[in-house]
Amino acid sequence: MPVGNDNMRKLYHFHGGIHPPSNKTQSTRATIARAPLPAKLVIPLHQHAGETAKPVARVGERVLKGQLIGMPDGIVSSAVHASTSGTITAIDMQLIAHPSGLPNLCATLIPDGEEEWVPRKAIDYRDHSPAGLQHLLRMAGVVGLGGAAFPSDLKLSLDRHKITTLVLNGAECEPYITCDDMLMRERAAEIVQGAEMLRFMLDAEEVLIGIEDNKPEAIASMRAAVAAGGHRRMEVIAVPTVYPGGGAKQLIRVLTGIEVAAGVRSTDKGVQCFNVATAYTVHRAFAHGEPLLSRIVTITGNVLHPRNYEVLIGTPIAELVALGGALPDTDSYIMGGPMMGFPLPSVQVPLVKATNCIIASSKKIFPPPPPVMPCIRCTRCADVCPADLQPQDLFWFAQSREFGRAQAFNLFDCIECGACSYVCPSHIPLVQYYRFAKSEIHAREHDKQLADKARVRHDYREQRIEREKQEKADKLAAREKAAQAARLAGAQPLTAQQQAEQAELETSRAHIRELAQSAVEHADEGTTK
Amino acid sequence: MFFSPLISKSDSVSAIMLKVLLALLPGIVLYVWYFGPAILVSITLASLTALGTEALMLKLRDRPIMPFLKDNSALLTAWLLALSIPPLAPWWMVVVGTAFAIAIAKHLYGGLGNNMFNPAMVGYAVLIISFPAQMTHWIAPHGMVISELTFPQQLDFIFHDVLPNSDTLDALTMATPLDTLKTHLHLDQPMRQILDMPIYGRFAGHGSEMVALGFLLGGLYLLASRIISWHIPAAFLGTLFVLAGIFHLVDPAHYAGPLFHWFAGASMLGAFFILTDPVSSPTTNNGRLIYAAGAGLLTYLIRVFGGFPDGVAFATLLMNICVPLIVLYTQPKVFGKKGSQP
Numbered sequence: 098m099p100v101g102n103d104n105m106r107k108l109y110h111f112h113g114g115i116h117p118p119s120n121k122t123q124s125t126r127a128t129i130a131r132a133p134l135p136a137k138l139v140i141p142l143h144q145h146a147g148e149t150a151k152p153v154a155r156v157g158e159r160v161l162k163g164q165l166i167g168m169p170d171g172i173v174s175s176a177v178h179a180s181t182s183g184t185i186t187a188i189d190m191q192l193i194a195h196p197s198g199l200p201n202l203c204a205t206l207i208p209d210g211e212e213e214w215v216p217r218k219a220i221d222y223r224d225h226s227p228a229g230l231q232h233l234l235r236m237a238g239v240v241g242l243g244g245a246a247f248p249s250d251l252k253l254s255l256d257r258h259k260i261t262t263l264v265l266n267g268a269e270c271e272p273y274i275t276c277d278d279m280l281m282r283e284r285a286a287e288i289v290q291g292a293e294m295l296r297f298m299l300d301a302e303e304v305l306i307g308i309e310d311n312k313p314e315a316i317a318s319m320r321a322a323v324a325a326g327g328h329r330r331m332e333v334i335a336v337p338t339v340y341p342g343g344g345a346k347q348l349i350r351v352l353t354g355i356e357v358a359a360g361v362r363s364t365d366k367g368v369q370c371f372n373v374a375t376a377y378t379v380h381r382a383f384a385h386g387e388p389l390l391s392r393i394v395t396i397t398g399n400v401l402h403p404r405n406y407e408v409l410i411g412t413p414i415a416e417l418v419a420l421g422g423a424l425p426d427t428d429s430y431i432m433g434g435p436m437m438g439f440p441l442p443s444v445q446v447p448l449v450k451a452t453n454c455i456i457a458s459s460k461k462i463f464p465p466p467p468p469v470m471p472c473i474r475c476t477r478c479a480d481v482c483p484a485d486l487q488p489q490d491l492f493w494f495a496q497s498r499e500f501g502r503a504q505a506f507n508l509f510d511c512i513e514c515g516a517c518s519y520v521c522p523s524h525i526p527l528v529q530y531y532r533f534a535k536s537e538i539h540a541r542e543h544d545k546q547l548a549d550k551a552r553v554r555h556d557y558r559e560q561r562i563e564r565e566k567q568e569k570a571d572k573l574a575a576r577e578k579a580a581q582a583a584r585l586a587g588a589q590p591l592t593a594q595q596q597a598e599q600a601e602l603e604t605s606r607a608h609i610r611e612l613a614q615s616a617v618e619h620a621d622e623g624t625t626k
Numbered sequence: 627m628f629f630s631p632l633i634s635k636s637d638s639v640s641a642i643m644l645k646v647l648l649a650l651l652p653g654i655v656l657y658v659w660y661f662g663p664a665i666l667v668s669i670t671l672a673s674l675t676a677l678g679t680e681a682l683m684l685k686l687r688d689r690p691i692m693p694f695l696k697d698n699s700a701l702l703t704a705w706l707l708a709l710s711i712p713p714l715a716p717w718w719m720v721v722v723g724t725a726f727a728i729a730i731a732k733h734l735y736g737g738l739g740n741n742m743f744n745p746a747m748v749g750y751a752v753l754i755i756s757f758p759a760q761m762t763h764w765i766a767p768h769g770m771v772i773s774e775l776t777f778p779q780q781l782d783f784i785f786h787d788v789l790p791n792s793d794t795l796d797a798l799t800m801a802t803p804l805d806t807l808k809t810h811l812h813l814d815q816p817m818r819q820i821l822d823m824p825i826y827g828r829f830a831g832h833g834s835e836m837v838a839l840g841f842l843l844g845g846l847y848l849l850a851s852r853i854i855s856w857h858i859p860a861a862f863l864g865t866l867f868v869l870a871g872i873f874h875l876v877d878p879a880h881y882a883g884p885l886f887h888w889f890a891g892a893s894m895l896g897a898f899f900i901l902t903d904p905v906s907s908p909t910t911n912n913g914r915l916i917y918a919a920g921a922g923l924l925t926y927l928i929r930v931f932g933g934f935p936d937g938v939a940f941a942t943l944l945m946n947i948c949v950p951l952i953v954l955y956t957q958p959k960v961f962g963k964k965g966s967q968p
Contacts, residue, residue, distance in 0.1 A: 112961070117633055272633070346961070358962025435632040463632040468693055470639050471739035475904045484961040489909055490953075507960045515631035522637045523739075529629050 106305075106334055109354040111347050113481040114339035115516045117272050117436070119311060124275045124395050124403040129283055131407050132420060138180055138206040138411035139447040140166065141193045145240040146247045147173030149202055154185045163215045163388050166204050169235055175248040176238040178388045180409035183208040194414070194432050194449055198442035206411065217386035227253065227298045230383070237382040238389045238450070243345075243372035244433065246451040249379065252371070253298045255364055263301040264352055264370040265292050267308040267315065268336060268343030271434030274454040276393040277373050279405040281308065281315035284377060285322035287384075291376030293328060294383055299369055304331040305352045306373070309338040340436060341514040345370045347483055359484075359510040374453075389450060396421035398431070398456035408448055414455055415444045423457045431456040435463065436515045470523035478517035478527060484510045488517040492527050495534035500541070503534045511535075573610075639738075642853055643698030649847045650705055650899065653840030657709075660767045660833030664713035664780045668720050669705055675724040676704035683733035699738050703727050706746035706899060710892060710939065711753060714763035714799060717785050723749035743946045744906045747939045754934065766800035767833030770825065773797055803831035804891045805935040807882060817879050821886075830889035838894040845898025857914035858907060859897040863888060865922025873930070887926065896925070896938035906946045913949075913956035921945045 143149040150167030154160055160179040167177030179185075187205040192198070222230055231250040240246040243266060265288075269277040281288060292304050306323075308316050319333045336342060336351050346357050349368050357363045363370060371379075374393065381387045390410060394417060397403035401422035408417060414430060431438040432452055440458070456462075478488035486507055494503035508531060517527045657665045680700040684691045694700075704724050711723065727749030735741040754761045768774065773793055775783065782788045789795065801809065803825055810820045820826075827835050848854045866887050873881035887893060892900070901907060901921055908917045921941040928937025 115635075117635075350961075356962040356964065358960075361962065431630075431632065433630075435630065437630050438632075439630060458632070466634060467638065470693065470697060471737065473639055473642075473699075473739045473904050474909050475642065476909045479909060485958050486960055487909060487957065506957070510960045510962075518631050519633065520635050520637070522639050522642055524634065524638070526629050528631070 109351050111350045111483050112485045113483045115481050115519050117340055120272045121275050124397040124405060125278060127404045129279050129393055129405045129407055134208050135412050135416045139191055140204045140206060140411035141449055142167040142177050142202045144246060144449040145175040146245060150174060150177045152188050156185055156188055158185050160185055161213050161215045175240050176236050178238055178390055179206055180390045180411050181208045182211045182213040192443055192446050194441055194446045196439040219386045220383055222294050222297055222383045230298050234382060239378050239382055240450050241372055242374035242392060244451055249375055258364040259367060260299040260301040260369050261367040262353055263296050263299055263304045264349055264368060265306040265373055265376055266348050266370055267306055267373040268348050270309060270340045270343030271436050273397050273456055274395050274434050276395045276405055276453050278312045278315050280374055280377060280393050282318045285318040287380045288373050288377045289322045289326050291380035294379050295371055295376060306333045307336045307348045307352050309342060310335040311338040341483055344512055394452055395454040399424045399427045399459040399462055400457045410450060411447045413445050413447055417455055418444055426459045427457040429458045431458050466524045469525055472523055477520040481516040481520050484512060486511060488527055492530050495530040500534055500538050508534055640697045643702050645853055646702055649844030652843045653837050656837045656840040660836060661765045663777055664765060667784060668708040668713050671717055671720045672704035672708040672724045673701055675721045676700040676728050679725045679728040683729055700728055703745045707749045710750045712763040713765050715760050716787060719753055719757055719760055723753045726752050739905055741905055744900060744903050744942050747942045750939045763799050764802050802935060830886045835889040838889040841894040848898060854902040857911050858902045858918040861915045861918035862897045862901055862922045865919045866926055869926045891936040892938040900942055908949050908953045910953055910956040913952040916952050917945050
């Protein structure tokens, strides 16, 4: 039941987009449930964009719920906490939920069932400076929960940018995923208060909350919360349901008309965007003193009981799958949605801050794609590309390894939404080609940087050797000049004998200098070869 | 291993080509209605040749045969070529033209998706240059000539070059309206008198105008089902309309009007089925406008001032050459890099 455009505001349009079957109703029939405490938690120290957090808990140590176990390390990093009280039994490399399937540093926590908290300190954000609040968020491990897991504090440090509009992203455009929908239905007041806190930190004028019009309950609930809280200049806006309308840049475009180009920050244009679940987490951090320990996750797809659960970070995905009741023909599990998600390397990997949805996959739900045919340049891909790219050309360049041309045709403006692959009648895995081309270009740039550095070092060394040689020669010349001056100062006329001796000495000195010079030159030849 | 996206629209090259074939049916039905079933013979002949050549070339190129035979693209080439040449053309011409289109114009360039030129039009060009006499064996529509061949007699002529004793070829075939116009204008006959001849039917040619209407109908179906975009048909027909309109207004005695040019010759087939071939036409919308406008201009120039009866085929091939350049200079601005923003 679409809400229709009952907004007061003029909405803008972005190019392309698709309308895949939403498959969202399955998981919105029941309310959010709390997942039971698992027997073991595996908490990765790298759950966010940037550097891995430094482990600060010892193996064997008893930790409390909310205790810091990973210290942010470097500017782009975030804190990691114990999701419950218990004992740290290992800090080692384990398989995590990452497309690469590579292991990463994790802390294993055996819960004691006490759920004993560290002391929590609620604050009134209005008593603090934005910089102080940013630090609190960093130490509370708050990262973007829309998928990228970028540390939120960094999105709030603005250096001199004036923010007019805070966009809250409740679009949730990917099929199957409903965690934000359910959060907005059930916890709208907290989200809205979190938005108020974000507005305070950004010193933004207006807050625009964008929700796709296929979520009428969430829209109603959020509107009620905004009205009840008496929030001024905060508006809940129903946006058209079109994938990828929940991409930050697409939503900003729809709500404000501003297009943020690739490589440009939205803050340069006076807009900042946060996910609704992130706003909720900000509220928990300030109003309750709770770091980010759990999140809402959708378990859906080939399961008996699709539903949303509030799950502790570090819970093995297998526990969630068991709650959903995966059907016997399930052959793999997808983290994220069917458009941009990836198959998990194992169902034992832990749930992380970026895990919004787990889809049990079977051949029936996601049939293997038909055989790939050649591109016939029908340009359906270009028709749906939200970045206005020419995917058929990029595919051609990537396929023929013409990476320079791919870059010239704006490869890096591709947001990898997959709309092109979705409509391709030749079933070409286009996004894979773009990822391949991007990684090749990155690898080449990396190699080039290394080569450039080596060249600079070499040039510097050459200069240094030349300079030292020059200094030595200068010193020698100065010393001889001084000696000559001293001799002249003696003012005694030299005998013929002495003059002859002097001349002989000069010749042999010149000879030695010559020898030394040729030796140096010889050495030069050696280095340049 | 599988990759996202895990879902896709249930569509395929084969289904797209099939829809284009279906869209040709109204025109073909009207063709049979007005000119008899001989066209079905050439379509069948061309189809069999196309599939055979396609299979042979795939085998020679060491490519999987069945998936490509099922993509319907060879059939489409065959149908378009068969519809472009006279139904009474000898059988070997259909075979030579189709085989050339598939083997040379398609597969030597790399097969499906890689041909720079429209294969059907390459086949047509080869035939009209090599066998100009046979390319005039256009059947006269029913009721236009005194004696008409029966279907078995037509087959006899197509396959054995044998006519019934009493008949000559000239008595059975007829120049196309475009051709007739050209000849009579050369004889300094006034336009009004020429267009009053029975061959011109209601507005562009007895029978042929109805076939063109059939192709227009199929073309509208392609537009409605979003298999083609409006840019190419609109720019092509628009250019033809404007040029014919200007010349007709200035000198109506020597230049036929826009409606005639729309429904005579291969205008409708070209606008919706030939120029819109995705492989050999531009991929940008502005590029499509330029390409089709160029094709419209060339078609008009060849028809009115050139030596060939119709210009659609050569206009298509000449514009095919320009496609890479047109695409390069009509790249759309990407997201965030457009000029105007609020």
